[in-house]
Amino acid sequence: MNCGGGSIGTTMSGGPCTAIESFDEFHAVIEAFGKRAVVFRGVRKDSYPLVPRVGRYDKFTAANIENHERTMLRLFKQQAFPFLTYTPKNNWEWLAIAQHHGLPTRLMDWTHNPLVAAYFAVESAHNGDSVVFAYTHNKFINTAQDPNPFAVNHVARFIPNHITPRITAQAGLFTVHPNPKRPFVSSMISKIVIKQKFRRDLKYILYKYGIHRATMFPGLDGLANHITWRRTDEY
16 A cells, blocks of 8 residues: 555545554654544554454344344353453443454454554564554543443444453553444544555564563463564564
């Protein structure tokens, strides 16, 4: 991707787009946001649209997707208790835990930390460009006023309690999407394209700043993955 013909341009949604090939360039883009409230999302392929995971399955249509999502959440709630160290208090917290453990939901992961977003963009091998999205809108869900996540009719941020170590480690939050099949586009979304030739170098730079699998996924799995990366020729 060349951001509309050069290193700087606009996205299809009208937001700014910048291609970066060094950590200094990445830092400069982040600094340019100043004191604005901004959250970030890293994506391995720059061609991926911003669609919640539950919306990516062809089996789920606009007409039946909510029924499928409710069924999966119900099954998760029934079977997750033996593995929980915290009992979720409402469906918002259940969705947050389910999302962080891979269940398809109408939530989309973001982070307050641009380095975390960059890590998720470059963590896995990819023969192409990656992207960090930056979203500057600041509309939050009040879960006391909107207790039903399936009744929310607009895209908004949801900040969960720190109910899992992963959410804490990743400075995580979510956006909720009432139409999960519809790609999320907004003029308030900027796109930072990480050029393919810089991906591997950036992953190592992030390691030096303490951003790696073991810190992002506290526990033995994250630790083993990180040691494997450091001591083998794995990407």
